[in-house]
Amino acid sequence: MEVKITIPFNKPYLTGKETHYIYQAVQSGKISGDGMFTKKCHTYFEQTFGFKKCLLTTSCTDALEMAAILLEIKEGDEVILPSYTFVSTANAFVLRGAKLVFADSYSYNPNMDASLLEALITPKTKAIVPVHYAGIACDMDTIMDVAAKHNLFVVEDAAQAIDSYYTGRDGVRRPLGSIGHLAAFSFHETKNIMSGEGGMLVINDERFVHRAEIIREKGTNRSAFFRGEIDKYGWVDMGSSFLPSDILAAFLFAQLESLPQIQAKRKEIWETYHNAFEKLETVGKIKRPMLPDFASNNAHMYYIICESLEERSALIDALKSKGVLSVFHYLSLHKSPFYENKHDGRALPYTDFYSDSLLRLPMYYELSEEEQGLVCQTILSFYNA
C-alpha cells in the first residue's frame, strides 16, 4: 500500500520578507543584474565572512564554470576532485576539456582524502577542487600546502558550506569559501539559505577579480563602465551571462537577514538527530557524521551510514511506510555512464561505500519536534533499539 508522504526530505523556508523585497526591486525600475539588492548581498557576504570579492551568479554550477574559465583550464589539463560529489563540480572542468582525476573519500567521512593528493599530481595537474560535503570542512591546510608546493589552484566547492568554518593549524578559524583561490556557493532551494536557484563566486585571489567581472558580463567591461571608470564598454574577453536578475538577489537578501535564526534552528534539529542515534552508533548498527576537530557544523544535512545497500533500501522503505521521505545521495562519478570509460580505472572503495550506504534524513526549518520524533523512532525500531 502506498503511504502518503507527510514528512518530505526538504521544504524551502520563507522568512516572509522575500516578496516585500522583490516588490521593492520591481519598484526601483531596475531588475536586471547588479541592482540594489545584488549590491546588498555582496556587501553582506564580504562583511560577514570577510570574502575578498563576491559575485552573485544564477547558480553554483555557473560559479564553478566561471572558475574553470578564470583558471584557463584547457584540453589535456588535469583537475583533481572527489568522485563523491554533484555532477556540476565535474562538468565545469569537463566543459573546458579537462581530464578528471578522482580522489577517494576518507573512511570516516565523504570528503576527499587529502593524504592521497600528492600521488595523483602530474605535470598536467592544474587545480584541486575540494567539496565540503554536508558543510563539513575538508583538510584545507594539507590541500593548500600541496597546491602551493606544486603551483596549483584550489577551487572550493562550498555549495553546501555557507556559515561553516575551518580552524587551521595556526589556530585561526576561517569561513569555508575564504581559503581557496576561488570558491563557489549555491543558493538552490535545497541549501540552508536559498533563492530557488542561485549561486555565488568568491574570489580570494586579487589576480582574478578584474577578469571575473568581465567573464560574468558576457566578456565585456560593462561593470567598470557602470562605475564610471571607463567612458564606453566593449568586448574584451570571452564570457557569458552569469549574473542573476535583481529579483533573485532581493529574495536572497531576505534570507540573509535571517541567517542566524535559520542556522540556530537547523543546528537544533541536527543535534536532536545526533543525540537520538548515539546509542545506535555505540552498538555498531550505524555510523553518524564525523566532524574532524578542525571543522565546524553548519547543519546543512543530517545523514547516517548504513551497513549496506540492502539495509539502506529496507530503511528507506520503513521510513516511507510512516510517510517519511529519506534519500540517498551521489552515485560515484567514476562509475557514471558518462565518465566510466574516461576514468583511469583506479578503484575508489570509500566513494562506492558512501554511494551505497549514506542516507539523508529530512532537514528543514519547519520540521517539528513531533515529526523529528517520528523519524527517530522509526529508525530506532528498525534497528530494534
Ligand SMILES: *Cc1c(COP(=O)(O)O)cnc(C)c1O
Ligand atoms: C548543490 C550543489 C551544487 C550545484 O548547485 P546549483 O546552485 O544547483 O548549481 C554543486 N556542488 C555541490 C556539492 C552541491 O551540493
